[in-house]
Amino acid sequence: MFASLQGKGALMPGSGSRSGVSYDARGLVEPHADMPDNIEVDGGRARFDAADLTIRQINMALRKLIYNDGVGDVTVLNPSSKHSLAVGILKRCRIHFEGSPGWFACGLIDGPEVTINGRVGWSVAENMMSGVVTIERSAGSLTGAAIRGGDLIVKGDVGARTGIDQKGGTIIVTGDVGINTGFMMQRGRQIICGNAGMNLGDSMYDGAIYVAGKVRSLGVDCVPGDWNDADTELIERKFRIHGLGDPPEFQKFVCGKQLHNYDALEPSERKLVI
Amino acid sequence: MCGIAGVIHRDGTADVGAELTAMLQSMKHRGPDSTGYAVYGPADDLVVIRFVLAEPNKSTGFGMEERLERNRAEVESRLAKIGAEVATVTSDTGYAFRATIRYGGDLKALADYLEDVPGCEVLSLGSSLEIIKDLGDAETVSGQYDLGSFRGTHGIGHVRMATESEVDLASAHPYWAYPFADVAVVHNGQLTNYHQWRRRLEQHGHRFQSECDSEIIAVYLAEYMARGLSLETAMKHSLDDLDGVFTYVCVTGNELGIAKDEMAAKPLVLFESDPLVAVATEEVAIRSLVKREVETRDPYEREVLVWQV
Numbered sequence: 137m138f139a140s141l142q143g144k145g146a147l148m149p150g151s152g153s154r155s156g157v158s159y160d161a162r163g164l165v166e167p168h169a170d171m172p173d174n175i176e177v178d179g180g181r182a183r184f185d186a187a188d189l190t191i192r193q194i195n196m197a198l199r200k201l202i203y204n205d206g207v208g209d210v211t212v213l214n215p216s217s218k219h220s221l222a223v224g225i226l227k228r229c230r231i232h233f234e235g236s237p238g239w240f241a242c243g244l245i246d247g248p249e250v251t252i253n254g255r256v257g258w259s260v261a262e263n264m265m266s267g268v269v270t271i272e273r274s275a276g277s278l279t280g281a282a283i284r285g286g287d288l289i290v291k292g293d294v295g296a297r298t299g300i301d302q303k304g305g306t307i308i309v310t311g312d313v314g315i316n317t318g319f320m321m322q323r324g325r326q327i328i329c330g331n332a333g334m335n336l337g338d339s340m341y342d343g344a345i346y347v348a349g350k351v352r353s354l355g356v357d358c359v360p361g362d363w364n365d366a367d368t369e370l371i372e373r374k375f376r377i378h379g380l381g382d383p384p385e386f387q388k389f390v391c392g393k394q395l396h397n398y399d400a401l402e403p404s405e406r407k408l409v410i
Numbered sequence: 411m412c413g414i415a416g417v418i419h420r421d422g423t424a425d426v427g428a429e430l431t432a433m434l435q436s437m438k439h440r441g442p443d444s445t446g447y448a449v450y451g452p453a454d455d456l457v458v459i460r461f462v463l464a465e466p467n468k469s470t471g472f473g474m475e476e477r478l479e480r481n482r483a484e485v486e487s488r489l490a491k492i493g494a495e496v497a498t499v500t501s502d503t504g505y506a507f508r509a510t511i512r513y514g515g516d517l518k519a520l521a522d523y524l525e526d527v528p529g530c531e532v533l534s535l536g537s538s539l540e541i542i543k544d545l546g547d548a549e550t551v552s553g554q555y556d557l558g559s560f561r562g563t564h565g566i567g568h569v570r571m572a573t574e575s576e577v578d579l580a581s582a583h584p585y586w587a588y589p590f591a592d593v594a595v596v597h598n599g600q601l602t603n604y605h606q607w608r609r610r611l612e613q614h615g616h617r618f619q620s621e622c623d624s625e626i627i628a629v630y631l632a633e634y635m636a637r638g639l640s641l642e643t644a645m646k647h648s649l650d651d652l653d654g655v656f657t658y659v660c661v662t663g664n665e666l667g668i669a670k671d672e673m674a675a676k677p678l679v680l681f682e683s684d685p686l687v688a689v690a691t692e693e694v695a696i697r698s699l700v701k702r703e704v705e706t707r708d709p710y711e712r713e714v715l716v717w718q719v
Contacts, residue, residue, distance in 0.1 A: 216694070216697050217692070217693035217694040217696070217697040218694065219692075219694070235703050236693065236697075236703060238692060238693050238694050239692065239693075254703055255693075255705075255706060257677075257679070257692060257693045258677060273705070274705075274706075274707055274708075276677065276679070276693075276708050277674065277677065277708060293707065294708075295674065295708035295710070296673070296674040296675070296708075296710070296711060314674055314708070314710045314711060315672070315673065315674050315710070315711040316673075333710060333711060334672075334711065
């Protein structure tokens, strides 16, 4: 059974309970917020309805549950396309969104396993360090921008510039991707099961992009790559781990190394080489 | 950074004023400086004119009330002189007016004649289009102009964060496609060949109310439609002719269309059902209109879509 967490107090100076979004005199959202009083806890699990909560209240509740109360599994109901949810969570835990968050969801996370039973707006999992983010429907542009690690799975189509500036990790899209996918990516893998828009892998430094469908055009210095056993092993393993069924046949694209002279080593790895 | 929104009902009229207000208010963080609407009510044989006689932040002061009244009388006098039969003239603010007239003449001549009155700017002209824009957020503007009671088939809206020009009505969207009836545009982005197209269109006799690049799109589209092109074809042409990063929504008397440039750098989310199509910069605006989980998607680069009432 879930028990209510009513009356646990606010982490920030509050100004009365709020519903919907409020603004200060400059038009900025929510200068202060009170801890929501509708959180239900059952042992190591918790859940709350975010429909009438502000962005700040939702994130306050997540951080309090995960960091202060030792809750390892949180379900957020009705995120209602609100922005910047579950940003900066640096701890291994499980977060479930029942519904669609808005922009910048799960940015800067390091460790969480997030499932989103809905779609997401722009910039989901931006700068993710580690963890898994699984989106059951489509995603907007800049999906997985600058991620350094972890797995990001979108079970639908995504917009433009997927994995721009990607520095590690794996992005899997079961549908189509838009223009400039993998723009300036530096490490990591992208596995695209559908079609890719114009300028795939434009100005990429390193890493690999696998595409099962048609590619509208390749970007500057992006070229077809040689397939090897490690590619097969990676794709089969990722599909098995994330329950994606049998993988289709992919074509591999890599950096032609004509534009950038880049070794893709972390600083610590470079010291070992030198 | 601005926010744009559009809604079209394909099964009759609805509270489009209230719907757009909810959508725009949810995107207030994208632009609290001014809010504008282009809404379409049921068309009849009257021409609707929305015009202002002063900027809102310059509408008070010594002798201003008398000057506004004098200029309003001059507008009515000129309407009569040009052969228009005035049915109604009302004002919600003292500086912004709505007139309905019977008029079968040249709309360009009418607009030019009225704008010759000191301070007068025609915001919109048409059989069903009404452009309302003012300073402040959506709820403020909606309250001022009673948009909550406006019923119609479709409309677009814009919240503006002033970055490169004044906080005033001239810089606020939507833009009417002077001198073409019932065409308006809202835009999010930057056009880099604005001056080139402005000179070209000015050479064709068009005037511009503002220094805003977005106004080009409205006049450009109407210019092509006046040559016989459909809205969709004109919008597809614009992707080749207009340079920059942009997403825009255009409305006519019975259509709503969206276009994204080839870089797809500016956001737009689309919700489509049989009776209703809604577009907005952010999903949160769609959710303020449709209060449940719905399928939405981001249109891709160079995508042009048009829906009819």
